[in-house]
Amino acid sequence: MVYRTLKNNTKVSEVGLGCEHLQGKSFETIKPIIDYALDHKVNIFDVFMSEPEVRTNIGKILKGRRDKAIIQGHIGSAWKDGQYSRSRDIEECKFFFEDLLNRLQTDYIDIGMIHYVDTEEDYNSVFDTEIIKYALELKERGIIRAVGLSSHNPIVAKKAVKTGFIDVLMFSINPAYDILPEDTDIMKMFEKETFENDDLHGMNRSREELYKACEALGVSITVMKGLAGGTLLKEETSPFGVALTPSQCINYSLNRPAVVSVLVGCASCDEIEKALEFERASDEEKDYSVILSKTAKFSMKGRCMYCNHCLPCPSKINIAEVNKFLDLATISDRVPETIEEHYISMDTHGSDCIACGNCESNCPFEVEIIEKMKKAKEVFGI
Numbered sequence: 001m002v003y004r005t006l007k008n009n010t011k012v013s014e015v016g017l018g019c020e021h022l023q024g025k026s027f028e029t030i031k032p033i034i035d036y037a038l039d040h041k042v043n044i045f046d047v048f049m050s051e052p053e054v055r056t057n058i059g060k061i062l063k064g065r066r067d068k069a070i071i072q073g074h075i076g077s078a079w080k081d082g083q084y085s086r087s088r089d090i091e092e093c094k095f096f097f098e099d100l101l102n103r104l105q106t107d108y109i110d111i112g113m114i115h116y117v118d119t120e121e122d123y124n125s126v127f128d129t130e131i132i133k134y135a136l137e138l139k140e141r142g143i144i145r146a147v148g149l150s151s152h153n154p155i156v157a158k159k160a161v162k163t164g165f166i167d168v169l170m171f172s173i174n175p176a177y178d179i180l181p182e183d184t185d186i187m188k189m190f191e192k193e194t195f196e197n198d199d200l201h202g203m204n205r206s207r208e209e210l211y212k213a214c215e216a217l218g219v220s221i222t223v224m225k226g227l228a229g230g231t232l233l234k235e236e237t238s239p240f241g242v243a244l245t246p247s248q249c250i251n252y253s254l255n256r257p258a259v260v261s262v263l264v265g266c267a268s269c270d271e272i273e274k275a276l277e278f279e280r281a282s283d284e285e286k287d288y289s290v291i292l293s294k295t296a297k298f299s300m301k302g303r304c305m306y307c308n309h310c311l312p313c314p315s316k317i318n319i320a321e322v323n324k325f326l327d328l329a330t331i332s333d334r335v336p337e338t339i340e341e342h343y344i345s346m347d348t349h350g351s352d353c354i355a356c357g358n359c360e361s362n363c364p365f366e367v368e369i370i371e372k373m374k375k376a377k378e379v380f381g382i
Helices: 027-039 052-062 090-103 120-127 130-140 154-161 186-190 205-217 228-233 246-254 269-279 319-329 337-344 358-362 369-380
Strands: 003-005 011-013 015-018 044-047 070-075 077-080 083-086 109-114 144-151 168-172 220-224 259-265
Touching: 003 259, 011 015, 011 259, 015 269, 027 052, 027 269, 044 052, 044 220, 044 259, 052 090, 070 090, 070 130, 070 144, 077 090, 090 109, 090 130, 109 130, 109 168, 120 130, 120 154, 130 144, 144 154, 154 168, 154 205, 205 220, 205 319, 205 337, 228 246, 246 259, 246 269, 259 269, 319 337, 319 369, 337 369, 358 369
Parallel strands: 015 044, 015 259, 044 070, 070 109, 109 144, 144 168, 168 220, 220 259
Antiparallel strands: 003 011, 077 083
16 A cells, blocks of 8 residues: 655555445444455545444444544534534534544544535635634644545635645545536536536646645645546446546546545445555556547647656656646746755656657657656756
């Protein structure tokens, strides 16, 4: 298992577990699933569910090994009248967050995730109220180790990230969602008809800008809906007309700037194992560019998708990383110091390019890589 680092230096597995499918199942059913995940070095779990029994069961399973799990617990996920609901009432938020702590038998949550902020109204109901103050107070007291926020809307998510209060963003990322307009209703994201639209051409700029803003600001992204609810895994439901594999979907998300983990919703050990095949897959098996570069709706001609399909490079330049840092450096008038430091610390740089052209002949997105290497040298001085 490969681990990536959150802003607070916490190490999280790049493949995590979304626990929503464990709700409604017995202790005896879900214990082997969580055990399997932990035994295979998965350490990050999203627990957004407010239903009491699943919280209690997860708490029993983690007893004695709480330190093995990085938990995303949600502020604003409530259980009322026997069903899940989203709440912005501060007293309800406090009650159900404390309920989460009690049922998980813990005195802290690793990532306190402000739940499901998708509209301007949602944003105001969090950042203009006691809710953000409550989250920050929990962090100050050590009850949560990082402040998070979950969203499906790139405009609202970027606004939240720019407040400086958010350490971790949980966001819905996959190649299908990345071509949709930012105002697409979440329920429509699962319908194939949503993608039968002639106006869809290439990546949504708002999403791309969100990922880059998170990277520049040091905000980590954990991914939900990485498989688009399974629709990308079947030819008949995939908007690309071709089925992708879990490894291709996971690799796509992990190659977006700032992403640290893809939390796959699994209901069985077999499903976890299919997700974990990513860790053993070859570069060819992980390669999503083969499909996306041939799809008109995902036309990304001339824009680096950080897939490293351009390699090998005789100068051993990590071309995708150079391009990523170059993209991040050019989103503002002044190159962020952290981006410059990351670039300079690389073993090879744009200046090492010998302009052989091998990379450009390999690139499925027709990126002018030689020019980009020259630009990186110009921007960073090396």
